[in-house]
Amino acid sequence: MKFTVKLRLLMLLLLLLSLSQQAQAQVIDRVYARVGDDVITKFDIESLNPERTKAIYAIKDQEEQKRVLADYTKKTLDFLVDQYVVLNSARREGVRVSDQEVDNAVKDVMEKNGITEQQLLELLAKENRTMAHYKWQIKMDILSTRVRSRVLAPKVVVTDDEINKYIKENGNKLDISDQLELRMLKLENRLALERALEFFKKNGSFVETTAKFAGDEEGGYLGWFEYDALDSSLKDLLKGKHKGDITAVQSFGGEYRVLYVENFKDKYEGTAEVRQTAAGAIADEKTKIVYDKWLKDSKQRILVQYMY
Incomplete structure (x- = not known):
């Protein structure tokens, strides 16, 4: 019990x-x-x-x-x-x-x-x-x-106009510079260079002029350069130059040369790298806005x- x-x-x-x-x-x-x-x-x-x-x-x-x-x-x-x-x-x-x-x-x-x-x-x-x-x-x-x-x-779509606007508004934060596509004609004789320049004025083709007087079939092509990356002497030589301009004659190492501006890009147009950076920043901001809306x-x- x-x-x-x-x-x-x-x-x-x-x-x-x-x-x-x-x-x-x-x-x-x-x-x-x-x-x-x-x-x-x-x-x-x-x-x-x-x-x-x-x-x-x-x-x-x-x-x-x-x-x-x-x-x-x-x-x-x-x-x-x-x-x-x-x-x-x-x-x-x-x-x-x-x-x-x-x-x-x-x-x-x-x-x-x-x-x-x-x-x-x-x-x-x-x-x-x-x-x-x-x-x-x-x-x-x-x-x-x-x-x-x-x-x-x-x-998200980023337009060229948006990229251009971003670069202009944020130029101080970006590594931007004017860009010049250059060709060069150089000869050992100053007089020969003067004759070549006279031919260029009449002919209008820097490529043909370089091929004829310097034997350079590539037309003295140098490529694209950022203005701010050039040394001081070249900056002075190219200051204010744009597409179609030719520099003054420069004596260099026993030769005489001139530079021809094939093309010119304003610094606010930006290099491919700068434009990619700008596009990325714009896309990130747009994506954030889209994300906030998606969350809402x-x-x-x-x-x-x-x-x-």
Whole structure:
């Protein structure tokens, strides 16, 4: 009889303990929001910044603790909702990031910085962050970048007019210079050079003149040059010269030469490299605007239910 009573009491205690644990689990895992296919729980919010959560629960004034906790919960919940909107929208676009990719990214960070996992954990702890939080951040960064590059960037168009405008407005930030396409005629005799120039004035073709008097079938072609990269003597010689202009005669190393400007590009037209840089900057800015709109539209498409 006594054994039966003790057994019943033990079973009752176990039942009460089980119910208590279930109730505690329900409190810890209370759902604060649903975003598409995902849920955000109390645990998600409090584990995002465990040190901050710990500090809040350490506040002795209950009213103050309640106020601070409510503020932290709202801000963190809004942040996570935005994150999960991106996650759900990216899935619909076929963009995903695997756990393995995140792990590889973390390894790359450690290798590039020459630190161990333990050292990384210590650095994160100083910033009140956990490894889980850090991996989540990396995952969302990769995901956001992929959405921009794979989904949105192909829709962005950059025109030549936009590039020209950007270069003019940001010339002081770019390495820009006037560009000249040059040809050269050089002869050992000054008089012979003067005759060649007379022929050029009548003929009008610098290529034919160079071929006839210097025997250069390529017409003395030198190529494209940036004005600012030339030495001071050449700058003085070519200053103010444009397409079709010819320089004064210059004596150099026992020879006499003139330079002919085949083509001229204003510095604001930019080199291929400068134009590519400008196009990239414009595309990045446009993609950011498109991304913000995509995110705004996603918030309207993805069902978000707050339960907090």
